[in-house]
Structures are given as C-alpha cells and as structure tokens.
Amino acid sequence: MDAEVYPDERVARFITEHFIPARVHVRDQAADFKRFGERYGAQWTPTILELNPDGVEQHRVEGFLQTDDFLAQLK
Numbered sequence: 001m002d003a004e005v006y007p008d009e010r011v012a013r014f015i016t017e018h019f020i021p022a023r024v025h026v027r028d029q030a031a032d033f034k035r036f037g038e039r040y041g042a043q044w045t046p047t048i049l050e051l052n053p054d055g056v057e058q059h060r061v062e063g064f065l066q067t068d069d070f071l072a073q074l075k
Helices: 009-018 031-040 067-074
Strands: 047-051 057-062
Touching (some): 009 067
16 A cells, blocks of 8 residues: 555545544554554554544445555545
8 A cells, every 4th residue: 555555646635635644553562552453453454444533433444455446435
C-alpha cells in the first residue's frame, strides 16, 4: 500500500478531503499502540479503519487492495 496505493494522487486527494488520516503501528510494543490494536481487533496489516469522532468503527478494510478497489472502499 505504501509503495503503490497511498502515493496515488487520487487516493491522497480523497483521503485529505474526507478524512483526518492517522497511522498507528499496532505491532509497536509501546502500550498505547498495543492497546489501540487490541481495542479494534487489528490482526492484519494493513487494517484501515474509519472511525467516527467518538472512536466508534464505521468501516474496515483489511489487507492489500489495488488503488481502484481501495478508492471504491473509501467511497
């Protein structure tokens, strides 16, 4: 995803216009990162979560997707 999908101009623009992106490395041993991964049950990488302002999961994408498929999931 880092090499192919996220750098795509369409993906970057859509994410910037519709979301507040944040990256959490759930395999990091720091307690906060670990708790985040456990809270949302992130077992695959990547796991993309759309959360509402209260932190409630609205949508989940797990695993690698091609650019067009990823954009379709975001919309």
